[in-house]
Amino acid sequence: MRYLFLILLAGLVSACGTRGSSPEISALHNVRKRPIQRQETIVIDAGHGGKDGGSLSKRDAYEEKVLTLETAHMIRNSLNQLGYKTVMTRNDDTYVPLSTRAEIANSLKADLFVSIHYNYSPNRDAKGIEVYYYKEEKNPTASRIVQSKSLCDNVLRKVIALTGADSRGVKQANFAVVRETKMPAILVEAGFLSNPGERERVCDPRYQKAIARGIAQGVDQYFEALR
Template structure:
């Protein structure tokens, strides 16, 4: 309920403070009384924060921006939703600000794009996360710790404050949490179908960038930049197009099936008109 309440408050504030055209919303979706759908895409890292770096020097921040830009075009074309990027160039944006952007525009979903890294150059595969106080396993905890290390206010598992723990535990029972899990499943399945890499699964972990999101929110690790073959694929235009097209397919499936629960949020929530 807390998440739903917060979503309502943020939606109201966003509506009052930011008229639709500020965010370049599609005029076609702005019929009287209609609330247009908005998708927030977060290209991980940026600026001095390079993220992981591959064997030949490709930085995670370049791959995430490339995929996010293609994804924004593909989502606009295929869903009719407006798309907001948390960064459009090589600039540093604090983790907390990325979620705040999604909340400000009352986004229906939030997708953070990242690239994995491992000590072994042979490791590959795709995994999709949604937020939880407890990590699914040690590997999930490691990924969250790496991604959180770029936060301006780094919190380890032990350091997460009582308030935050309460919010996260409260979230575990909300529709937002269930729908984040569903969105993660749809996107992970679509990616694996198109890219045919090892299925590392849908997992949960305490990612700072997902904390406070008032809509279904996921973080996708689209491959391992530490694997030389994967580094080439991730940095190629063809590879990035394949990733963005398959994430779009996952979003379309989620959008179609979202809204089954009585307290649902995201696409098709009460008050939303397509």
């Protein structure tokens, strides 16, 4: 009787481990592997590009436009893994005017717009991460502004948790891409390239991945609060 039980158990384990041996079990595995498909589309905007290099230093061997594109691709992958649809405002080293970036998101009627940049300061000690939304003076309680602020809070909290970087807080500014977009929109300044220590971390793909995962998880938490 005991042997019979072991034989039956061995059969069950091998069925689980063999693809296609049982349609029900295979179907169950496939369902578990696939992420939940979300309806929301997020436009990811890699700052600068082409003739606009952003902040750069030949001596220190970095270009902001290169780092923003690398990070933007990682953000796209992280959001796709969470089941979100994504669109990039640029996929390579091309110059895209700021108004076109906003127009891409507006014409798609995207749900969110996330712009990624790296910071620069003449003060080499300046460091940390800050997240911006549009400074709306006439109508600060408009739903897009309130939602953008909430998105900033969620993204900053997650990015700081995953990177261990200093938080410089949520801020308001009149940047064209967050002003001209019609959906909740934020601009992440993900670290200072003028700070030697922070620059070294930002140039490490593992650190960039932590930034990207933090942004994606912050987006997910923002939507979770609305569901």
